[in-house]
Amino acid sequence: MVNSVIKRIVGGxxxxxxxLIRDIEDGVTGTRETLKALHRHTGxxxxxxxxxxxxxxxxxxxxxxxxxxxxxxxxxxxxxVDPTSPFSGxxxxxxxxRMQRHSLDEGVFVRSLATRGQFGGLTQSTRxxxxxxxxxxxxxxxxxxxxxxxxxxxxxxxSDITVIVVVPGMGDHIQAIKAGIxxxxxxxxxxxxxxxxxxxxxNDLKTMFDIAKKRSKRQDWEPPILMAEAANNKGxxxxxxxxxxxxxxxxxxxxEAVIRHEQSAIHNELLDMIKNRLIEDVxxxxxxxxxxxxxxxxxxDGTKDPYSVCDELLSAKLSxxxxxxxxxxxxxxxxGAQE
Amino acid sequence: xxTGKKIKVLISVVGLDGHFTGAEIVSSFLMDVGMEVxxxxxxxxxxxxxxxxxxxSVDVIGISSHASNYEQIGLxxxxxxxxxxxxxxxxxGGTIPKxxxxxLLKRGVSKIFPPQxxxxxxxxxxxxxxxx
Numbered sequence: 001m002v003n004s005v006i007k008r009i010v011g012g013x014x015x016x017x018x019x020l021i022r023d024i025e026d027g028v029t030g031t032r033e034t035l036k037a038l039h040r041h042t043g044x045x046x047x048x049x050x051x052x053x054x055x056x057x058x059x060x061x062x063x064x065x066x067x068x069x070x071x072x073x074x075x076x077x078x079x080x081v082d083p084t085s086p087f088s089g090x091x092x093x094x095x096x097x098r099m100q101r102h103s104l105d106e107g108v109f110v111r112s113l114a115t116r117g118q119f120g121g122l123t124q125s126t127r128x129x130x131x132x133x134x135x136x137x138x139x140x141x142x143x144x145x146x147x148x149x150x151x152x153x154x155x156x157x158x159s160d161i162t163v164i165v166v167v168p169g170m171g172d173h174i175q176a177i178k179a180g181i182x183x184x185x186x187x188x189x190x191x192x193x194x195x196x197x198x199x200x201x202x203n204d205l206k207t208m209f210d211i212a213k214k215r216s217k218r219q220d221w222e223p224p225i226l227m228a229e230a231a232n233n234k235g236x237x238x239x240x241x242x243x244x245x246x247x248x249x250x251x252x253x254x255x256e257a258v259i260r261h262e263q264s265a266i267h268n269e270l271l272d273m274i275k276n277r278l279i280e281d282v283x284x285x286x287x288x289x290x291x292x293x294x295x296x297x298x299x300x301d302g303t304k305d306p307y308s309v310c311d312e313l314l315s316a317k318l319s320x321x322x323x324x325x326x327x328x329x330x331x332x333x334x335x336g337a338q339e
Numbered sequence: 340x341x342t343g344k345k346i347k348v349l350i351s352v353v354g355l356d357g358h359f360t361g362a363e364i365v366s367s368f369l370m371d372v373g374m375e376v377x378x379x380x381x382x383x384x385x386x387x388x389x390x391x392x393x394x395x396s397v398d399v400i401g402i403s404s405h406a407s408n409y410e411q412i413g414l415x416x417x418x419x420x421x422x423x424x425x426x427x428x429x430x431x432g433g434t435i436p437k438x439x440x441x442x443l444l445k446r447g448v449s450k451i452f453p454p455q456x457x458x459x460x461x462x463x464x465x466x467x468x469x470x471x
Contacts, residue, residue, distance in 0.1 A: 014393055014394060015393055015396075018393060018394050018395065018396040019396050021396065022347070022396035025345075026343065026344040026345065027343065027344075028344075084375075085370055085371075087371075088370060088371045088372060088373045089345070089373040090345075090369065090370035090371060090373045090374050090375060090376070091370060091375045092366050092367065092370050092376045092378050093375060093377045093378065093395075094378045094380075096377060096378075096379060096391060097378065097379060097380045100379060100380075100383065100387055100391070103386075103387040103390050103391055103394075104386055104387065109394060110391075110394055111394055111395060112377055114345075114375050116345070
C-alpha cells in the first residue's frame with residue numbers, strides 16, 4: 001500500500017501527492033509511515049521561501065516567478081499558506097486566484113495550506129508537504145507565507161533561500177525590525193515599486209542593512225534589495241538571477257561551512273519534529289482521559305486551581321505514557337536545574 | 340486540540356460569468372463554520388476548476404452560476420468523470436431555472452441551491468456529503 005503510493009508520487013502523480021498532503025494536514029494515522037518511506041526520495045528540490053505582510057503582492061510575485069522558472073525549463077511546486085481564522089478554525093485560501101493561469105501546466109503544482117495548528121504544527125506539515133513535492137521531482141518549490149509570526153519565520157528558516165517582500169509606504173524600517181523577519185531575509189524585494197516613496201523605502205532598507213551589517217556574522221552574502229512590479233512582470237528576471245547567484249554563492253562556501261549549515265538545519269528540523277510529536281501525543285492523551293472533565297469541573301467550582309491541575313495531569317499522564325520517558329524527563333529537569 | 344480532519348470545499352464561478360458576490364458570501368460563511376475554502380474567483384474554465392480540485396484534494400466542489408452558462412457546469416461534470424472524481428459532489432447555487440436545474444441534476448450535479456437558500460441548508464448539505 002505504502003509502496004504503491006510512493007511509486008505514484010515519485011512518478012509525479014498529482015492526485016497521490018495531493019491526497020498525501022491532505023492526510024498530512026488532517027493528521028491521518030499512517031501518514032508518518034508513508035513520509036518515512038518517501039524521505040529517501042527527497043533532497044533534490046531548491047526551496048524558495050517568500051514572505052511579507054498581507055497585500056504586498058506575494059502571490060502575484062510567485063505567479064510571475066513560476067512563469068520565469070517555466071521559461072527556464074524548470075518544474076515548480078508552490079505551497080501557498082493562508083491563515084486559519086482563530087475564531088472559527090476555517091479559512092479562505094485565495095492565493096490560487098493569482099496563479100490560476102498555470103493551472104493547466106503539468107510542470108506546475110500549486111497547493112494551498114491553512115495555518116490550522118495551534119501549537120506550531122504548521123512548520124511540520126509544511127515541511128512534510130515540501131518533502132512530497134520534492135519527491136515528485138519538482139526542481140523548485142516556492143513556499144509563500146504571511147510573514148507575521150514565529151511559524152512563518154521558522155518556515156523561512158527551513159527554506160534554502162528566503163525572499164522578503166515589502167511595499168513602499170507601509171511603515172518605516174522600525175516595522176521591519178519589530179517583525180523579526182529581517183534577519184532571515186536573503187533577498188529583499190520592494191514590490192509595487194512604481195508607487196511614490198519606493199526610493200525612500202529603498203533607502204530605509206539600505207540604512208537598516210548598514211546598521212545590521214556591523215553586528216552581523218554574515219560576511220559571505222549581502223542581501224540585495226530589488227525593485228519590482230510583479231503585476232507588470234517587472235523585476236522578476238532580476239529576482240530569479242539573484243536566487244541563482246545566492247545558490248551558487250552557497251556552493252562556493254567552504255565544505256565545513258556547508259556541513260555546519262546542514263547540521264544546524266537538521267538539528268532544528270528534528271527538534272521541531274520531536275516537539276510537535278510530544279505536544280500532540282501528550283495533549284491527546286490528557287484530553288482524551290476520563291479524568292480530564294473532572295479536573296475541568298474542579299477548576300470551575302473552585303476546589304482546585306489550574307496550576308495544581310496542570311502539575312497533576314502532567315505527572316500522572318506522562319508516567320502512563322512511558323515510565324522510562326518520565327525518568328528521562330526528571331533527569332533532564334534535574335540537569336536543567338543544576339545548570 | 341488535534342488539527343483533525345477539516346472539510347475542504349472549492350468555490351468557483353465558471354466561464355464568462357463575472358458575478359462573484361454570491362460565491363464570496365458562500366465562501367465566507369463556510370469559513371465561519373470552520374471549513375477550508377479554496378476560492379478560485381471568476382472566469383475559470385472547467386479544466387482549471389477540475390485541476391484545482393485535484394491539486395487541492397477537496398471534498399466538495401461548489402459552483403456559483405448567474406449567467407445561464409449551464410453547459411460549462413456540464414463540462415465540469417464530464418471532466419470529473421474523465422478524471423475519476425465522481426466521489427466528489429458538485430453542488431451549484433444561483434439563478435438556475437427549474438428546467439435547467441432538472442437537466443443538471445440528471446447529468447450528475449448533486450444538489451442545486453436556488454436564490455434565498457439559507458446558509459444553514461448549504462452548510463448542512465455539505466456536512467452530510469462529507470459524512471457519507
